[in-house]
Amino acid sequence: MVYLDSAATTLQKPVSVRRAVFSAMERMASPGRGGHRPAMLAAEAAFHCRQAAAELFHVDDPENVVFTLNATHALNLAIKSVVKPGDTVVVSGYEHNAVTRPLAALGCNIKVACAPLFDQETVLAAFEEQITEDVSCVICTHVSNVFGFILPIEDIARLCREKRTPLILDASQSAGSLPVHMDELGCAFIGMPGHKGLYGPQGTGLLLCGEKQATTPLLEGGTGSLSALQEMPAFLPDRLEAGTHNVPGIAGLLEGIRYVKRRGEGAILRREQALVQQALRGLSSVSGVTIYAAQDLAVQAGVLSFQVDRLDCEEVGERLGQRGIAVRAGLHCAPYAHKSVGTEERGTVRASFSDFNTPVEVRAFVREVSRLAV
Numbered sequence: 001m002v003y004l005d006s007a008a009t010t011l012q013k014p015v016s017v018r019r020a021v022f023s024a025m026e027r028m029a030s031p032g033r034g035g036h037r038p039a040m041l042a043a044e045a046a047f048h049c050r051q052a053a054a055e056l057f058h059v060d061d062p063e064n065v066v067f068t069l070n071a072t073h074a075l076n077l078a079i080k081s082v083v084k085p086g087d088t089v090v091v092s093g094y095e096h097n098a099v100t101r102p103l104a105a106l107g108c109n110i111k112v113a114c115a116p117l118f119d120q121e122t123v124l125a126a127f128e129e130q131i132t133e134d135v136s137c138v139i140c141t142h143v144s145n146v147f148g149f150i151l152p153i154e155d156i157a158r159l160c161r162e163k164r165t166p167l168i169l170d171a172s173q174s175a176g177s178l179p180v181h182m183d184e185l186g187c188a189f190i191g192m193p194g195h196k197g198l199y200g201p202q203g204t205g206l207l208l209c210g211e212k213q214a215t216t217p218l219l220e221g222g223t224g225s226l227s228a229l230q231e232m233p234a235f236l237p238d239r240l241e242a243g244t245h246n247v248p249g250i251a252g253l254l255e256g257i258r259y260v261k262r263r264g265e266g267a268i269l270r271r272e273q274a275l276v277q278q279a280l281r282g283l284s285s286v287s288g289v290t291i292y293a294a295q296d297l298a299v300q301a302g303v304l305s306f307q308v309d310r311l312d313c314e315e316v317g318e319r320l321g322q323r324g325i326a327v328r329a330g331l332h333c334a335p336y337a338h339k340s341v342g343t344e345e346r347g348t349v350r351a352s353f354s355d356f357n358t359p360v361e362v363r364a365f366v367r368e369v370s371r372l373a374v
Helices: 015-027 037-057 071-082 097-105 120-130 153-163 247-263 265-284 313-322 335-341 359-373
Strands: 065-068 088-092 109-113 135-141 167-170 189-193 205-209 289-292 303-308 328-330 348-352
Touching: 015 037, 015 247, 037 065, 037 205, 037 247, 065 071, 071 097, 071 135, 071 167, 071 189, 071 205, 088 097, 088 120, 097 109, 097 135, 097 335, 109 120, 120 135, 120 153, 135 153, 153 167, 247 265, 265 289, 265 303, 265 359, 303 313, 303 359, 313 328, 313 348, 313 359
Parallel strands: 088 109, 088 135, 135 167, 167 189
Antiparallel strands: 065 205, 189 205, 289 303, 303 348, 328 348
């Protein structure tokens, strides 16, 4: 099978990730729940994973790295720590439902910084216009999960600092391939999954918390610390980590982060962009295919959306799957992105690449799309 759905989950993992997961299942118990060796081994794995994440994402204190179930969990923690019911919040026109649904549930007034696809300059101008004195928070994705559009997050973060407005960053599609530096961005929170660009197992995620940032737990329960109290501890990470940790997942995530650090974010991004460029060249010669790609691929990460003009996108995805090509079709949990581009009626077919894809696989993908478009 040619797997081109890494924007959902990277299927191919480094061998070290799989080994770490199996080893943890055999050797590790629950961190902070005992002084015996299995518990201590789990505590060491959790500590080393926090430390590795803090180094990769430039977080001053590893204790400000919180383990979550996924990016949605991380973003809900962030949003409900900063945003109050009825607040006015600014988002980009490319947000995922992991951002917009929690805001809708809080009854927020959502202001959208609308801008054309792949136009970073207009995105920044839209944020500058929308961030007014009544705005309590800005939430922005780093990379669109539908189109691979890299938003100018460094400039947006600078704007938020100037206006003294908290920024929450969704790094779901950028962590592991683009620089995400907490110290430089000055975000209130950064949320990300472990199972995408960090090559960890499903059921893992990270929330990076800003220094002295107030936090609100979503869950209350055991932490292995201050057990006599009936309130969650005031300190991180315990305040946001109720219950037993996903230790096999954390052990695997540690190895995924180590892989990214060895390989280098820049090298991974260049490989993904080269594969996108190859796919774009191939599909551009196929009549009856509409492609959503940047003229300058420097503003597009490893995601390419397209449509086959005579077929529904879901049908294209199903037929490609039958032919051994794994892609995703539809709205991709991001209706805001489709409204911004005008694809909300049909959706798109999305091919998304990882560091483990090859030019041979891209040629197979282009060949099968060409056959469908005839």
